[in-house]
Amino acid sequence: MIELIVGAVEKKTPEAIAAAVSRLIRSGGIASGDRLPTVRELAGALGVSPATVSNAWQALAGVGLITSRGRAGSFVLHASTTWMPTHFAELAGSHVEARLDLSSGTPDPNLLPSLEAALARVPARADTSSYLNQRVLPELERHLRAAWPYSPESITILDGALDAVSRSLEMVVRYGDRVIVEDPGFPPFFDLIEQLGAERVPVAMDMQGMRPDALAIALGTNPAAIVLQNRAHNPTGASMTRERAEQLVRVLKAHSHVTDPVIIEDDHSGEISSMPAISLGSWLPHRVLHIRSYAKSHGPDLRIGALGGPAALLNPIVARRMLGPGWTSRMLQVILYELLTAPSSVAEVALARDTYAARQRALQAALARRGLAIEASDGINAWLPVHDERSAMVALAASGIRVAAGTSFQASLGPGGAEPGAGASGAAGAAPASRQFVRVTAGLVESDAEEVAGLLAAAALGESAA
Incomplete structure (x- = not known):
C-alpha cells in the first residue's frame, strides 16, 4: 500500500x-x-x-x-451506505457530523408546510372498493393539469421524481443504448443508466440549461433518451429559459430525421423555484415525459410526484406498475391535493420560495464581496468553483462545514472523479477538466451568510480563513 x-x-x-x-x-x-x-x-x-x-x-x-x-x-472507515448505488452513495457524504451540513441538497425542514390540516382530510378508513379503481384522484388531476406547463395527453401519480425517472428510462432504454445527460448532472441518474446497461452521453450546460451546440453534437450518437432538469438544476441551480428551450427544440427538430429520443424532464423543485415552468413538451408533446416532484416544496417523506406525457409512453409505465406497487396511495394523494390547494399551505410554500431566493442572493452577494463571483442560482443549491476540490472540502470540514464534492456530479467522470470508463462517452462541449467545483446547499444558510461566505471563499480560493 x-x-x-x-x-x-x-x-x-x-x-x-x-x-x-x-x-x-x-x-x-x-x-x-x-x-x-x-x-x-x-x-x-x-x-x-x-x-x-x-x-x-x-x-x-x-x-x-x-x-x-x-x-x-x-x-x-467502512462506508455506511453499502446498500446504495455507486454514484448515489457519493452524495451520502462523510461519516462525521458537522455543525453546518451544506452537502445534503435537501430542503429546510422549517420551511415545509404543516401537514396538520391536510392529515385531517384523510378518510378515516382506507378505500377498499377496488384494486382497479382510479389511479389519480380526479380533483388532483384537474389541479395538476391547470398547473402543468403545457397540456399533456395523460397524467399519473408516482412515488417521487426519481421513481418517475427510473420507470421512464426502463420503458424506453435498452441494453447498449445511449442516454444524453447534463454535465454536470444528478448522480442517481448515472446509476440508473448504468444499471440498465446503457451508456451516458454528457452534454455541457450553462445557467440557461443544456447548451444547443453541445446537444447537436451529442445527438450524433443516436441516443434513445435525454434526461434534463428544467428548473433549479441540481447541482448548479440553473433554470431553463424560454429562449433556450426554443433553441433546443430547433436542434432536436433539425436532427429528427436521424434520431428521435424521448425527453425526460425532471422538475424536482417546481413549487420552490423562482423561475416559471418551461417544458419542451410545449413544442414536442409527443416526445416529452414531464415530471413534477413535491419533495423539495412539501416534504421529501411524502414520496409523491406526477408524470405527464403522451398516452403511448405513459400507458406502458402505468401497466408495468400495476404488477408492482399498483398505484400511489390515494390517502397520500388526498394529502398532496390539500397541500396544493389549501390557502395556508399555499402561503407557506410561497414563503419558502421567497426565503430560499433571499438566502441565495445573500450568499451570492457575500461571496462577491470576498472576491468569489458565482452566477445567480434558483432553488436550494449553488455550484461553487474552487481551486482544489479536495483541499476545499478538507478546509471546510475543519471549520465544521460539509459540502458535496463536485466530481460526483460531473457526468464525464467516473465514480470518485476517475476518468470516464465504459459507462460514459466523452462530454460534448464539456468544460476543461481542470475546473473544479463543490455543491453548496445555499438554501440552508440562514442568518449567518457572512460567516459562511467567508469560510467558503477562503476554502475555494485556497486561502486562510483568518
Missing part, C-alpha cells in the same frame, strides 16, 4: 497527501477497513517529516474517511 500511496502523491504537503489518499479510497484502490501505513512508515517513504503525514491523517479523519484506533493504527 505504501508504494500505491507514494505513486499517487503529487506534492509532499499535508493537503496533497490527504487528497491522494482520499482519491485512492473513493476509487477503491484502498478498501474500506484497510489499515493505513503508520505515520513514520509513510513519512520515510515520502521523504517528509512525520508531522506532515500526521496532519494529512488528521485532515482525512476530519472529513470522516479514516479513523485512528490508537496503537492498532489508522483505518479506512
Whole structure:
C-alpha cells in the first residue's frame, strides 16, 4: 500500500497527501477497513517529516474517511451506505457530523408546510372498493393539469421524481443504448443508466440549461433518451429559459430525421423555484415525459410526484406498475391535493420560495464581496468553483462545514472523479477538466451568510480563513 500511496502523491504537503489518499479510497484502490501505513512508515517513504503525514491523517479523519484506533493504527472507515448505488452513495457524504451540513441538497425542514390540516382530510378508513379503481384522484388531476406547463395527453401519480425517472428510462432504454445527460448532472441518474446497461452521453450546460451546440453534437450518437432538469438544476441551480428551450427544440427538430429520443424532464423543485415552468413538451408533446416532484416544496417523506406525457409512453409505465406497487396511495394523494390547494399551505410554500431566493442572493452577494463571483442560482443549491476540490472540502470540514464534492456530479467522470470508463462517452462541449467545483446547499444558510461566505471563499480560493 505504501508504494500505491507514494505513486499517487503529487506534492509532499499535508493537503496533497490527504487528497491522494482520499482519491485512492473513493476509487477503491484502498478498501474500506484497510489499515493505513503508520505515520513514520509513510513519512520515510515520502521523504517528509512525520508531522506532515500526521496532519494529512488528521485532515482525512476530519472529513470522516479514516479513523485512528490508537496503537492498532489508522483505518479506512467502512462506508455506511453499502446498500446504495455507486454514484448515489457519493452524495451520502462523510461519516462525521458537522455543525453546518451544506452537502445534503435537501430542503429546510422549517420551511415545509404543516401537514396538520391536510392529515385531517384523510378518510378515516382506507378505500377498499377496488384494486382497479382510479389511479389519480380526479380533483388532483384537474389541479395538476391547470398547473402543468403545457397540456399533456395523460397524467399519473408516482412515488417521487426519481421513481418517475427510473420507470421512464426502463420503458424506453435498452441494453447498449445511449442516454444524453447534463454535465454536470444528478448522480442517481448515472446509476440508473448504468444499471440498465446503457451508456451516458454528457452534454455541457450553462445557467440557461443544456447548451444547443453541445446537444447537436451529442445527438450524433443516436441516443434513445435525454434526461434534463428544467428548473433549479441540481447541482448548479440553473433554470431553463424560454429562449433556450426554443433553441433546443430547433436542434432536436433539425436532427429528427436521424434520431428521435424521448425527453425526460425532471422538475424536482417546481413549487420552490423562482423561475416559471418551461417544458419542451410545449413544442414536442409527443416526445416529452414531464415530471413534477413535491419533495423539495412539501416534504421529501411524502414520496409523491406526477408524470405527464403522451398516452403511448405513459400507458406502458402505468401497466408495468400495476404488477408492482399498483398505484400511489390515494390517502397520500388526498394529502398532496390539500397541500396544493389549501390557502395556508399555499402561503407557506410561497414563503419558502421567497426565503430560499433571499438566502441565495445573500450568499451570492457575500461571496462577491470576498472576491468569489458565482452566477445567480434558483432553488436550494449553488455550484461553487474552487481551486482544489479536495483541499476545499478538507478546509471546510475543519471549520465544521460539509459540502458535496463536485466530481460526483460531473457526468464525464467516473465514480470518485476517475476518468470516464465504459459507462460514459466523452462530454460534448464539456468544460476543461481542470475546473473544479463543490455543491453548496445555499438554501440552508440562514442568518449567518457572512460567516459562511467567508469560510467558503477562503476554502475555494485556497486561502486562510483568518
